[in-house]
Amino acid sequence: xxxxxxxxxxxxxxxxxxxxxxxxxxxxxxxxxxxxxxxxxxxxxxxxxxxxxxxxxxxxxxxxxxxxxxxxxxxxxxxxxxxxxxxxxxxxxxxxxxxxxxxxxxxxxxxxxx
Amino acid sequence: xxxxxxxxxxxxxxxxxxxxxxxxxxxxxxxxxxxxxxxxxxxxxxxxxxxxxxxxxxxxxxxxxxxxxxxxxxxxxxxxxxxxxxxxxxxxxxxxxxxxxxxxxxxxxxxxxx
Numbered sequence: 132x133x134x135x136x137x138x139x140x141x142x143x144x145x146x147x148x149x150x151x152x153x154x155x156x157x158x159x160x161x162x163x164x165x166x167x168x169x170x171x172x173x174x175x176x177x178x179x180x181x182x183x184x185x186x187x188x189x190x191x192x193x194x195x196x197x198x199x200x201x202x203x204x205x206x207x208x209x210x211x212x213x214x215x216x217x218x219x220x221x222x223x224x225x226x227x228x229x230x231x232x233x234x235x236x237x238x239x240x241x242x243x244x245x
Numbered sequence: 246x247x248x249x250x251x252x253x254x255x256x257x258x259x260x261x262x263x264x265x266x267x268x269x270x271x272x273x274x275x276x277x278x279x280x281x282x283x284x285x286x287x288x289x290x291x292x293x294x295x296x297x298x299x300x301x302x303x304x305x306x307x308x309x310x311x312x313x314x315x316x317x318x319x320x321x322x323x324x325x326x327x328x329x330x331x332x333x334x335x336x337x338x339x340x341x342x343x344x345x346x347x348x349x350x351x352x353x354x355x356x357x358x359x
Contacts (some may be wrong), residue, residue: 163346165346165347167350172352172353173352174249174251174336174352174353175288175336176350177347177348177349180346180347220288224346232290233290233346233348235287235288
């Protein structure tokens with residue numbers, strides 16, 4: 132049973148436009164959410180995170196939005212650049228026992244077309 | 246800092262052989278995680294160490310898998326005997342503390358068992 136779902140395996144966006152990557156979760160105990168970016172032949176790299184007490188966190192071109200009632204978060208990249216082409220993983224952490232554990236989605240491959 | 250270091254980067258072996266994957270976490274990080282990535286299951290946590298002590302190995306698929314952390318700067322993941330279904334990318338990650346949300350990943354070891 133997947134607790135973190137990224138329903139779009141891939142996404143193509145024109146350079147300069149907005150990229151929106153979506154993530155849904157089912158576990159109401161999740162209290163912290165992260166996005167990782169992964170290039171081929173490299174490990175995932177931390178990108179941005181958000182605590183459940185917030186609904187938005189912004190870092191440069193990257194913004195993460197959290198809708199707790201819908202159990203949904205999204206990553207916005209504006210403007211998109213060719214270097215943003217990578218696989219993006221959504222991850223979540225549950226509070227309480229075992230709080231170290233991150234649960235990952237299966238990833239969305241973003242292609243930014245020049 | 247060199248980041249998390251993993252070796253080898255690629256491993257091809259025959260079914261039944263022993264495989265040992267190695268990881269050097271970021272200096273000063275007290276928590277270390279081993280993950281496996283497959284197309285079917287995405288990124289899965291196999292085992293987690295805190296201060297060199299295994300805390301939770303519930304993600305280890307079966308007795309053929311074992312992990313050790315003899316000191317703060319080195320960990321191994323061993324598969325004996327290896328099987329074709331073990332073919333995957335194995336990532337090591339470290340974090341400053343067990344409760345720190347951000348984990349830093351190594352480049353991974355791509356394992357192919359023939």
